[in-house]
Amino acid sequence: MPDPQDLERRTTELLQRLIRFNTVNPPGNEEECQVFLRDLLQGAGFEVELLAAVEGRPNLVARLPSGSDGPVLCFLGHVDTVLADPADWTVDPWSAEIRDGCVWGRGALDMKSQVAAEVAAAVALAQEGWRPESGELKLVITADEETGAEHGAQWLCERHTDKVRADLVVNEGAGETFAYGDKRLYGVCAGEKGVFRFTLATSGRAGHASIPRIGDNALTKMAPVLEALAAARVVPEHSPEPDAFFAALGLDASDLERALAEVEATDPRVAVLLEPMLGVTMTPTMIAASQKINVIPARAELRVDCRVPPELGEEHALERIHAAVGDGYDISFAETVVGNRSPIDTPFMESIREFVSREDPGAAVTPVVLPGFSDSRWFREAFPDCVAYGFFPQKEMDLFEAAPLVHGADERVPIADLGLAARFYANLAEETLK
Ligand SMILES: [Zn+2]
Numbered sequence: 339m340p341d342p343q344d345l346e347r348r349t350t351e352l353l354q355r356l357i358r359f360n361t362v363n364p365p366g367n368e369e370e371c372q373v374f375l376r377d378l379l380q381g382a383g384f385e386v387e388l389l390a391a392v393e394g395r396p397n398l399v400a401r402l403p404s405g406s407d408g409p410v411l412c413f414l415g416h417v418d419t420v421l422a423d424p425a426d427w428t429v430d431p432w433s434a435e436i437r438d439g440c441v442w443g444r445g446a447l448d449m450k451s452q453v454a455a456e457v458a459a460a461v462a463l464a465q466e467g468w469r470p471e472s473g474e475l476k477l478v479i480t481a482d483e484e485t486g487a488e489h490g491a492q493w494l495c496e497r498h499t500d501k502v503r504a505d506l507v508v509n510e511g512a513g514e515t516f517a518y519g520d521k522r523l524y525g526v527c528a529g530e531k532g533v534f535r536f537t538l539a540t541s542g543r544a545g546h547a548s549i550p551r552i553g554d555n556a557l558t559k560m561a562p563v564l565e566a567l568a569a570a571r572v573v574p575e576h577s578p579e580p581d582a583f584f585a586a587l588g589l590d591a592s593d594l595e596r597a598l599a600e601v602e603a604t605d606p607r608v609a610v611l612l613e614p615m616l617g618v619t620m621t622p623t624m625i626a627a628s629q630k631i632n633v634i635p636a637r638a639e640l641r642v643d644c645r646v647p648p649e650l651g652e653e654h655a656l657e658r659i660h661a662a663v664g665d666g667y668d669i670s671f672a673e674t675v676v677g678n679r680s681p682i683d684t685p686f687m688e689s690i691r692e693f694v695s696r697e698d699p700g701a702a703v704t705p706v707v708l709p710g711f712s713d714s715r716w717f718r719e720a721f722p723d724c725v726a727y728g729f730f731p732q733k734e735m736d737l738f739e740a741a742p743l744v745h746g747a748d749e750r751v752p753i754a755d756l757g758l759a760a761r762f763y764a765n766l767a768e769e770t771l772k
Pocket residue numbers: 416448449483510
């Protein structure tokens with residue numbers, strides 16, 4: 339096991355280097371950053387390849403094989419980030435300044451921090467001569483995650499399936515601690531919701547807007563739809579992760595409505611994050627009607643961002659949509675991506691539990707479902723038997739502090755959490771590949 343202080347220092351310095359590469363996607367420009375990581379990993383003894391779907395935007399695949407059969411453990415991460423407007427920030431988003439015990443900059447949480455911790459752990463292990471006794475340690479560092487992975491994980495899993503094949507994948511998605519009453523928990527992201535964005539259309543008859551009743555206004559017909567969506571609450575459904583989540587909170591999940599109400603009463607912040615895990619959500623975000631101010635619209639279109647629990651499809655989404663807004667509307671899906679999940683009772687989950695109980699005695703671990711999605715979905719799809727979890731442990735900065743900083747201004751990560759995460763990845767490699 340690498341020296342913890344040395345590992346924390348290496349991770350911090352590596353994160354600073356990574357933040358200073360501007361990899362805002364679009365356009366991404368990940369090449370310089372990936373070449374830097376390739377040289378670092380190669381220098382430590384890894385076999386490294388850069389694989390690019392488009393020029394200037396390579397993905398990185400690094401391997402440390404053992405030569406004997408065993409599981410392939412994959413550290414997954416992406417190096418592209420969302421944009422940052424320096425005017426909104428206290429520091430330059432690409433300066434990687436250290437202030438108040440944190441590294442500041444775009445990507446400090448999502449997710450150059452995890453990439454730095456994964457790479458620093460792998461490099462430190464390899465440099466001290468550690469090699470897997472069986473199986474293989476693999477690092478897959480992707481480009482193009484933030485705009486949908488077309489040139490990143492999706493492309494790798496489809497076009498270089500054998501090169502990225504893995505049995506165990508650790509990626510982003512959860513890991514920040516949060517308190518509930520007198521309990522302290524760490525989430526492990528075991529599944530991701532599906533995306534079923536749809537357009538709901540109303541129709542009527544055009545006419546001159548100066549004579550309101552000469553036409554039939556399609557836009558005003560949206561009023562009841564918007565009111566229904568504003569009032570709609572998630573219809574809670576049983577599934578493995580939220581059931582385990584309630585159990586970890588010490589609540590009886592047989593009546594989900596009641597259990598959710600109890601969480602709401604104890605800590606509404608937990609309820610806000612828990613609710614999307616329990617069922618279909620529908621958030622109206624865009625509306626369009628007449629092209630001209632003086633024309634009564636014959637058609638109006640409302641676009642709704644709809645997210646559906648893992649493994650459920652269009653039929654289930656439609657059922658919930660009709661139950662919320664009623665029948666008689668023209669509904670068409672713009673995207674129908676079914677979410678996926680990994681099993682939650684695995685040795686992998688057990689090793690996360692053991693790590694947490696060593697580092698933070700008394701704290702518990704609970705599976706969670708990500709309301710959005712990450713690169714894990716491509717790995718679960720390509721390798722149905724693999725177990726992919728999102729876990730970047732954070733103890734110093736909790737979930738409620740970290741969540742608004744992701745994709746937000748003044749994104750930062752405590753140095754202590756970088757050390758904690760790097761210890762986790764080093765430990766996971768040693769324990770899994772022995
Ligand atoms: Zn991310």
